[in-house]
Amino acid sequence: MKAEEQKETKTRRLVVPGEVIASGSNFLPGEGARREGNDVTATRFGILELEDRLVKVVALSGTYLPRKGNVVIGSVSEITFNGWVMDINSPYSSFLPIIECKGFVSKRDDLSLIYNYGDMVIAQVIGVKSKGVDLSTKERGFDKLEDGLVITINSNKVPRVIGKQGSMVNLIKEYTGCEIVVGQNGVIWIKGESIDAELVAREAINFIDKNSLVEGLTEKVKVFLEKKTSEKEKK
């Protein structure tokens, strides 16, 4: 019981909007925080993080805001004469023009033969403007998803799913033997040798999503995956 209590105090502090999180002119407000007179207050609902003098709030919820360089997975929602309009779970529409598409595509080609309505595409954000987001699939690794499993999680949990230097996602890859691509917009593509392996990977990701606030999550995911894989071998 006592050990559990200690764990409780170890989980990080949650703050609500408007809450005073630091006082004095020593602190600098970071993301999710702002200065109000002598105090620094939270502007988002999330976890408080202190880094020296920088105070920031890591949000737990909210829609995905694209940034240049992000890898996202989107679905084609519209085909225009010079590209594709993609749905990437963000407040702004995103566009993949044919010049940014893999290989050479002429304007006279039937664009639906390359990416059709509803196709899932891994793409890179190459620009964020006030009216929308530009995507590209030119570089290696970005293309249409032909098979596999696509799941969606809250985009704020993506850093936890990836882990430090990709430790978490590599762990899942190792245990399940699946190929996994995590889009910054919370869409995750899983491709394994069997559907069972894909389902285990999905369960592990949902486990991370649910327990994203727990300390030492990597170890717990390891235990979780070991249990799952040994169950499978028994069968």
Add this chain to the structure above:
Amino acid sequence: MAYKKRYDGRDFDETRKVEAKVGVVPRADGSASFSFGDTKAIAAVYGPRPLHPQFMQNSQRGILRCNYDMMSFSVTERKKPGPARRSQEISHVTAKALEPVVMLSAFPNTVVDVFITITQADAGTRTAGINAASLALAHAGIPMSDLVGSVSVGKIGNSICVDLTKAEEDYEEDGEKMATDIPVAFTLRGKKLSLLQLDGKIRKDELVKALEVGQKACEKIYDIQKKALMAVKAH
């Protein structure tokens, strides 16, 4: 015959039993329920998301759109479903009460939709709706400078009361209506008034006193709202 003791035996500055829960609508980006005794409200927040028609878009910041509605079974006499003059007015004042705290400058050309549904009504529905909406907005990860708390205060006979019930709103002395209903909303830390409506008659000094009492009640609501948000942890 003055109103010396309240019908339900409460103190004059006491609200009904307040309950708040966050995360009640799974498909919404953020949601909350809030109740004052028999008055129950559910709020669901969607967005920020693209706003159509385009002429409503604001290129400087996102807009907040509220929609208040009472379920047809929420009152003793069946309410005709759909928008009405009353619900349009309340939607409008709710948006005005919440606007000072939401900071949507990071989301130009978008909309944040707030849907408030009253499932059970016993006076004070707009105040319960504002409390629920404030929680739901925080849950949806919308940047906010503060939370909003709301309560109705009133004068019944000659006494200032907090959180009137329907029976109290209909209080009569010698066949004359003697109840004044004043819904108020305060930003909780900034202590700024963001909603003030008045139905009935009241003297200036009494109104000042009513606002003070209302603000104190809002502070108690803040504690409950904060507790409710702390209980969700993750989306």
